Amino acid sequence: MRKIVLVVFVSAIASFPACRRGPTIDAAQVTAVAVSGALPIEDPLAALWQRAPEHPAALVPQDIVEPKLMQAGVARVDVRALHNGDWIVFRLAWQDATRNVLAETGVTSDSAAIQLPIQPGSQVPDPAMGETGKAVHLLYWKALWQDDAERAAGGGKDRVAALYPNATTDHYPFLANPSAQDEMARRYAPADAAGNPVTRRATPSPVQELVAEGYGTTTAVATQQALGRGAWRDGQWLVTIARPLDEGDGLAQLGVGHKTFLALAVWDGASRQAGPRKMRSVWIPLVLQAAPGR
Numbered sequence: 003m004r005k006i007v008l009v010v011f012v013s014a015i016a017s018f019p020a021c022r023r024g025p026t027i028d029a030a031q032v033t034a035v036a037v038s039g040a041l042p043i044e045d046p047l048a049a050l051w052q053r054a055p056e057h058p059a060a061l062v063p064q065d066i067v068e069p070k071l072m073q074a075g076v077a078r079v080d081v082r083a084l085h086n087g088d089w090i091v092f093r094l095a096w097q098d099a100t101r102n103v104l105a106e107t108g109v110t111s112d113s114a115a116i117q118l119p120i121q122p123g124s125q126v127p128d129p130a131m132g133e134t135g136k137a138v139h140l141l142y143w144k145a146l147w148q149d150d151a152e153r154a155a156g157g158g159k160d161r162v163a164a165l166y167p168n169a170t171t172d173h174y175p176f177l178a179n180p181s182a183q184d185e186m187a188r189r190y191a192p193a194d195a196a197g198n199p200v201t202r203r204a205t206p207s208p209v210q211e212l213v214a215e216g217y218g219t220t221t222a223v224a225t226q227q228a229l230g231r232g233a234w235r236d237g238q239w240l241v242t243i244a245r246p247l248d249e250g251d252g253l254a255q256l257g258v259g260h261k262t263f264l265a266l267a268v269w270d271g272a273s274r275q276a277g278p279r280k281m282r283s284v285w286i287p288l289v290l291q292a293a294p295g296r
Contacts, residue, residue: 025082028055031287032264034083034090038293041084041091044231046240051093054082059266061281066130067217071279075270079114079283085290090256091230091244092116094266101234102271103149104165110276111146112232113269114241118254118288119262120213129265129285131214139254140212140220141228141243145271148208148232155206208232209243213253217278223253247290259292 035054042048059079063071080095094114102112119126120137127136150161163169175186187194193201199210199222209230211223227249232241247256256262263285269275 025052025054025056028057030057031289032057032081032083032092034085034288034290036258036291036293037084037086039086041086041089041244043089043091043229043242043244046093046095046231046233046242050084051082054084054093057081057286059283059286061266061268061283064130064267064278064280064282067278069277069279071275071281073273075273075275075281076268077281079266079268081266081286083288085247085256085258087247087258087293089244089246090290091242094239094241094243094268096239096268097237098234098239098270098272099237100272101145101239103145104161105146106165108274110269110271110274111144112234112239112271113142113144113146114232114239114243115140115142115267116243117141117265117267118256119285120252120254122255122260122262126263126285128216129282131217131220134215137213137215139223139249140214141230141245142210142212143208143230143232143241143243144210145208145232145234147203147210150203151206151208211245211253225250256290258290261287261289264288 033055037050037053042050057080059081061076061078063074065071076096076098078096082093084091098112102109105111117129118139120139127133127138132138153159153164158164159167175182204222204226207226207229209228211226211228212220213223214220228243228245230241230243232239247258249255254262265285266283267280269280
């Protein structure tokens with residue numbers, strides 16, 4: 003009788019799924035683990051992410067400037083980071099019941115951002131987009147931009163056709179008068195005609211680099227190097243955001259073995275969050291781990 007009970011018990015333990023270990027949690031800081039070779043810059047599901055500890059970052063509504071976010075959204079983002087001495091890549095993970103990649107009626111795009119202080123040291127600026135004389139460097143991923151790039155790479159429809167697949171175009175006035183095309187573009191697509199960097203994307207990357215010294219001062223960086231990719235599955239976004247450690251003067255510089263800070267933001271498209279209407283974090287310590295043996 004004892005032998006039978008023992009066999010059943012061992013069999014049950016061997017088949018129990020809870021034996022798989024979860025991530026190592028670092029509640030104090032985000033630690034970028036040093037690895038050799040290629041980074042999973044555009045692969046949020048790569049096995050290499052298992053080597054990085056996870057920091058659970060609490061988010062609060064942006065309630066400082068108008069338009070404020072009056073109803074709380076995503077409460078936490080789990081952050082991991084890896085670097086290889088040349089590039090650093092972050093992975094952000096948060097719960098989101100809906101995948102919002104197109105700006106439909108009453109819906110905006112799911113988005114996320116990482117903010118870094120440009121000036122080194124412990125005297126960080128205001129986490130709400132920096133302050134005058136203390137600029138911040140932003141890495142802004144948008145699901146809408148990723149969807150645009152993926153459809154374009156696959157030879158798919160443009161955004162309007164994706165939203166309204168049954169729509170047809172019977173006539174464009176400028177086709178009858180090509181000389182009026184530029185004037186009509188300025189009239190009906192003023193943001194594109196003005197070279198707005200949000201409308202006229204400099205690269206197909208879904209991550210845009212920006213600098214700011216407070217709300218209302220956001221400016222696109224002249225040379226865009228950041229990369230990334232998001233994957234939505236089982237009610238969760240997993241998003242990678244990557245950049246070189248050294249991006250030159252005027253931007254945040256990241257050094258191996260040095261401590262700096264980062265802050266995070268998330269926009270939930272289903273809740274019509276956009277611009278200042280977002281969930282954000284305070285400053286979080288960020289340390290780039292030195293490679294073993296150094």
